[in-house]
Amino acid sequence: MALFSRKPAAPAARDLRRERRALLLLRDERLHELGGLTLEMYRRDRFDESLVVERCAELVAIEARASEIDALLAGARGLRRRGAAICACGAPVLIGARFCPSCGRSLIEEQGAEAESR
Structure with a gap:
């Protein structure tokens, strides 16, 4: 029972910052790809809404994780102030x-x- 009562160790701030940088680079890459995908669908006159929705959902998930990391880095006190x-x-x-x-x-x-x- 003692195994379940312990909290997992919090990740180090440097690891969180590294992950955040990687996520923001990935986000920029995915945004660029989404623009290219949309342009190609327009050129071919074959718009696939489900594909665009899937890619946008991925971007939102990336931003959500980056926001979680920002919250962890800012700490609870900083969140209440902001x-x-x-x-x-x-x-x-x-x-x-x-x-x-x-x-x-x-x-x-x-x-x-x-x-x-x-």
Whole structure:
């Protein structure tokens, strides 16, 4: 029973930063490939929506992991101060997102309300 009560060791900050850099490079590569894929589908007049959705889902997953790493690096105290890293529902917010990926709440309205309250 003691095996299940111990928390796994937290990864080192340098390992998290290395993973984040690799993820951002992968994200840029995938965005470039998505643009090329879309152009080829347009040229051939054969648009495959499921393929585009699959590639976009992969990009969102990459951004979600990068956001998780940012949250781990920032620590809980930094997240509470910033407020933009997590939604009111507690879900991590993706880079440049306008809506929460978990609850669908508009993040633009929340940012405006926070600015007015300051």
